[in-house]
Amino acid sequence: MKTLVIVSHPDIEDSGSQQYLLSARPDSEDVTFHPLEKTYPDGEIDVEREQSLLKEHDRIVFQFPFYWYSSPPMLKKWQDEVLTDVFAFGGAYSPPQLKGKEFFLVVIVGAKEEEYQSGGREGFSLSALTTPFQAMARKTGMTYNKPLFIHQFAYLSEQEKMRVLIQYQQLLTMGQTPTLAAREEWILEQLEKTNLSTLDDFGKVAVEHASEVIENNRLTLDELQLMLDELNG
Amino acid sequence: MKTLVIVSHPDIEDSGSQQYLLSARPDSEDVTFHPLEKTYPDGEIDVEREQSLLKEHDRIVFQFPFYWYSSPPMLKKWQDEVLTDVFAFGGAYSPPQLKGKEFFLVVIVGAKEEEYQSGGREGFSLSALTTPFQAMARKTGMTYNKPLFIHQFAYLSEQEKMRVLIQYQQLLTMGQTPTLAAREEWILEQLEKTNLSTLDDFGKVAVEHASEVIENNRLTLDELQLMLDELNG
Numbered sequence: 001m002k003t004l005v006i007v008s009h010p011d012i013e014d015s016g017s018q019q020y021l022l023s024a025r026p027d028s029e030d031v032t033f034h035p036l037e038k039t040y041p042d043g044e045i046d047v048e049r050e051q052s053l054l055k056e057h058d059r060i061v062f063q064f065p066f067y068w069y070s071s072p073p074m075l076k077k078w079q080d081e082v083l084t085d086v087f088a089f090g091g092a093y094s095p096p097q098l099k100g101k102e103f104f105l106v107v108i109v110g111a112k113e114e115e116y117q118s119g120g121r122e123g124f125s126l127s128a129l130t131t132p133f134q135a136m137a138r139k140t141g142m143t144y145n146k147p148l149f150i151h152q153f154a155y156l157s158e159q160e161k162m163r164v165l166i167q168y169q170q171l172l173t174m175g176q177t178p179t180l181a182a183r184e185e186w187i188l189e190q191l192e193k194t195n196l197s198t199l200d201d202f203g204k205v206a207v208e209h210a211s212e213v214i215e216n217n218r219l220t221l222d223e224l225q226l227m228l229d230e231l232n233g
Numbered sequence: 234m235k236t237l238v239i240v241s242h243p244d245i246e247d248s249g250s251q252q253y254l255l256s257a258r259p260d261s262e263d264v265t266f267h268p269l270e271k272t273y274p275d276g277e278i279d280v281e282r283e284q285s286l287l288k289e290h291d292r293i294v295f296q297f298p299f300y301w302y303s304s305p306p307m308l309k310k311w312q313d314e315v316l317t318d319v320f321a322f323g324g325a326y327s328p329p330q331l332k333g334k335e336f337f338l339v340v341i342v343g344a345k346e347e348e349y350q351s352g353g354r355e356g357f358s359l360s361a362l363t364t365p366f367q368a369m370a371r372k373t374g375m376t377y378n379k380p381l382f383i384h385q386f387a388y389l390s391e392q393e394k395m396r397v398l399i400q401y402q403q404l405l406t407m408g409q410t411p412t413l414a415a416r417e418e419w420i421l422e423q424l425e426k427t428n429l430s431t432l433d434d435f436g437k438v439a440v441e442h443a444s445e446v447i448e449n450n451r452l453t454l455d456e457l458q459l460m461l462d463e464l465n466g
Binding site for chain 2: 010043067068069070071072073074076077079080083121122123124128129131132134135136138139
């Protein structure tokens, strides 16, 4: 499964969070990073090229900072110009081109998670505020998956940032809510890549997650054993 | 009360609905039309000028076509650049600059009203889809008023278009849900301007509305008379 990460940020070089995510992008041929403002510095979008890119990928990610409760203008321009009626809904001689793909939001949010509710400083939930993207996914036949909201990135500890990175990498390579087996496989891959003798932070968190997975497996196995014992009475 | 109508449309000259609304704009010093794409053809926004314009007006209208469940990119760029933290929320030496103003959306919508609900082709209500604008109004201390959604403008009859125009003009000059007295005054002004001997469509609808108002007044007066009669038993 190939993932297209469409990144929109008016000044990506100066964004600590975007640079952090970029630096940690999976080293995989199946993940394409596509920063819009850098690709089109004059703002002129190559619509055919964008439509080809979309066709070549199965998982579409919109990654952007949450400005005034939405995306930066460049991503909106991209939507308005690239997602034409014929491309998105199909024409006389062509099917809808996004149907069946997986869609994800990865959004860097300035305020705390708890402020996005009635009575909070932002007053509305992130689910409510992102309704336009849900409607777009629905109308084009894409599956709208659980987004990754990264709150107050600059204030996260190194450990918390690492956890975000793991969620991010898992989303890009496995989609959301991967199965236990898929998570286990991912963790084992990370462990294999990690030089255990000189463990860095990433390695430490990976090991920690590996332990979690093993614990979960152990619980499941224990429960199965219990059921078998009862059946065998 | 002064009204600033911030219009965003990537090709306003070719838009029948926008041209219709423009042609019918109230001939009043209290209403300022401000088409963003025409004012800034190179996309470079004069932030100071925009902030001054906002300060000079009490009622702020965002007028745009509903593309992918939101505004065109130029209006988003305007939000991101003009509504700075210090301007919108206040700084050490300045108050928040939008607080107390009235905010309205005037949105040209391609699909029918009934499609904007669960089970409809668009799947979400217009109230849900416009949450980001409600959150902006709330955060900046503006009153979010009942929007004017104009559905499938091109398919409206001349009579229906006239009705839309009247709603539009009333919104720009009186705000939403004006009192009966305010509506009556507006109608009388329109009637005064109308050459009754050569009645055009606009005049006809104005006369029709005048009749409605008079009927409403008559009902109210009748009810008051009834109450008086009962009291006098």
